[in-house]
Amino acid sequence: MTDNVEEKDYVVVTCISSYRMRYVMHKDDLPKLHGTAIEWAEDNVTQDKCEEFSQKHMGEYITDTTTMNEDEMLELFDKDNDYLIGWNKDYKVKWIRKAIAGYGSGMDQAGIDD
Numbered sequence: 001m002t003d004n005v006e007e008k009d010y011v012v013v014t015c016i017s018s019y020r021m022r023y024v025m026h027k028d029d030l031p032k033l034h035g036t037a038i039e040w041a042e043d044n045v046t047q048d049k050c051e052e053f054s055q056k057h058m059g060e061y062i063t064d065t066t067t068m069n070e071d072e073m074l075e076l077f078d079k080d081n082d083y084l085i086g087w088n089k090d091y092k093v094k095w096i097r098k099a100i101a102g103y104g105s106g107m108d109q110a111g112i113d114d
Helices: 037-048 070-080 089-099
Strands: 010-023 054-068
Touching: 010 037, 010 089, 070 089
Parallel strands: none
Antiparallel strands: 010 054
């Protein structure tokens, strides 16, 4: 893939979305086998043994930006969205082209009917 914007139709921006998560546990509810309450609390979080207390979206961080022609973009679409393999090429292109017009509102409000 060349990144000559003049030869490509689509711009692909790859991001990482980041959340701040909090977990709260009473120290009396943590095992008292060995180690500190802090170590046990951290273990409970990393082992997914407690419920989330709160979360806050911290933003998106761009990791990569490239350009693609339509064939490359459709190949990426199928790779990233294999559950949408039943959509035909025209529907995929229409969804992508309309997605920016209906930003944040989904396909229905982007002008695509099922």
